[in-house]
Amino acid sequence: MAETNLFHFGKSSSPYETIARSDFLNHKWQDRSSVNNVNQLEMIAGSFLKPSTLTEVKEGLKKVGMSVRINPYIMEMIEWDRFETDPIRRQFLPMLSEIEPDHPAMTIDSLGERETSPVPNLVHRYPDKVLFLVTSVCPVYCQFCTRSYAVGQDTETVKKDNVSSPKYWDDAIEYIRSHPVIEDVVVSGGDIARLKPAMIKKIGTALLDIEHVRRIRFATKALSVQPMKFFSDENWFRTIVDVANYGRALFKNVYIHSHFNHPNEVTPLVELAMRRLHAEGIYVRNQTVLLRGVNDDPGTLIKLNKKLGRVNIQPYYVYACDMVKSIEHFRVPVQEIQYLEREIRGATAGFNTPLFVVDAPGGGGKRDVHSFEYQNEEYGIIGYRSPCIDPLKTYYYFDPLRSLTADIQKEWLKPGGHEAILAELGLGNLMRLAAE
Numbered sequence: 001m002a003e004t005n006l007f008h009f010g011k012s013s014s015p016y017e018t019i020a021r022s023d024f025l026n027h028k029w030q031d032r033s034s035v036n037n038v039n040q041l042e043m044i045a046g047s048f049l050k051p052s053t054l055t056e057v058k059e060g061l062k063k064v065g066m067s068v069r070i071n072p073y074i075m076e077m078i079e080w081d082r083f084e085t086d087p088i089r090r091q092f093l094p095m096l097s098e099i100e101p102d103h104p105a106m107t108i109d110s111l112g113e114r115e116t117s118p119v120p121n122l123v124h125r126y127p128d129k130v131l132f133l134v135t136s137v138c139p140v141y142c143q144f145c146t147r148s149y150a151v152g153q154d155t156e157t158v159k160k161d162n163v164s165s166p167k168y169w170d171d172a173i174e175y176i177r178s179h180p181v182i183e184d185v186v187v188s189g190g191d192i193a194r195l196k197p198a199m200i201k202k203i204g205t206a207l208l209d210i211e212h213v214r215r216i217r218f219a220t221k222a223l224s225v226q227p228m229k230f231f232s233d234e235n236w237f238r239t240i241v242d243v244a245n246y247g248r249a250l251f252k253n254v255y256i257h258s259h260f261n262h263p264n265e266v267t268p269l270v271e272l273a274m275r276r277l278h279a280e281g282i283y284v285r286n287q288t289v290l291l292r293g294v295n296d297d298p299g300t301l302i303k304l305n306k307k308l309g310r311v312n313i314q315p316y317y318v319y320a321c322d323m324v325k326s327i328e329h330f331r332v333p334v335q336e337i338q339y340l341e342r343e344i345r346g347a348t349a350g351f352n353t354p355l356f357v358v359d360a361p362g363g364g365g366k367r368d369v370h371s372f373e374y375q376n377e378e379y380g381i382i383g384y385r386s387p388c389i390d391p392l393k394t395y396y397y398f399d400p401l402r403s404l405t406a407d408i409q410k411e412w413l414k415p416g417g418h419e420a421i422l423a424e425l426g427l428g429n430l431m432r433l434a435a436e
């Protein structure tokens, strides 16, 4: 690979024009140089932005549930001359003018993770799988994060419930050990990129030593937002390789799950990181969140999947954006998601085509977007059953208000409107969602 291509950006105007290549490619420098508030954004990129745009960001941040952290690698990807519409900017920096009123069914923990946690830091929803939340920090913070209730710093609207702490790990591991039905553990957070190697080793080996645990998945967004972590933090990288090798020797699988949302994120640095992982026999699957204004068109999704495939990352899921408070502007109606799925299926091999899912609010788990059993187009209500989780229950997802007629939007938003609509349609069991 030509060295000049390492920074795929190649733009003449960059906030980091004078930064040495060795710094830019160092994960510690990336962490140290991250932008964590609007003042830092102004200091670093103020000359690329109109004062009114900075005000937009500042005011936008007062409305959202996720704090800001963007590293220089991501800052470099932003096209500053089209800041308002840039798909990378949109994921990490809110603007007041794009924020929409929440659908009344939006909650802070839309998947009901805290309700399905038998011990702190562990979500046990599917019979044989658990989600082990080992940290509440990430290299960057995504505005649409499902776990905004815990991840990142407090914002003006959300006080974080950051319970992730090593002091709870033993309880979580003991719970897994004492439940032989559990075969599959997703180690996530937050992001395991923020764990020290000794912590990764401790968790990885403890889980693999449990006989009934067959698979571990390490979830990290670092591949897409801090790929230099995979070649400048040798100790961290080698620890992941060691845990994977330990699992392989026990005839168990250790995978990495990544999070790419836009083709621009698949850079030559990602390829370098993937070459290392591939050489070590570590398999990577990707989970994409479908985001309005970022990747909600067939061309972008096809390009993303192709680019992921070329660097040996398997596109696994495309998620409907969860119903988390203050992210209404990112959501796409279910019918449109179904259309997108139909458009991209067949563009490449089936095994390299992601499954489009709705993670059913209230803890229903991931359902194929086409598999709904109830639909009311007028009110934008879609119901999914999830027999392995609760055979008696239907879980409902709601289309964004903007996709409904003006009259129906008013009905949803008037005081008591939510309850009245659900009662009228005989869906009164959803009141719980409204009350959260």
Ligand code: SF4
Binding pocket: 137, 138, 140, 141, 142, 144, 145, 146, 147, 151, 189, 190, 191, 221, 259
């Ligand atoms: S990296 Fe994952 S956990 Fe962290 S803010 Fe983004 S979506 Fe949330």
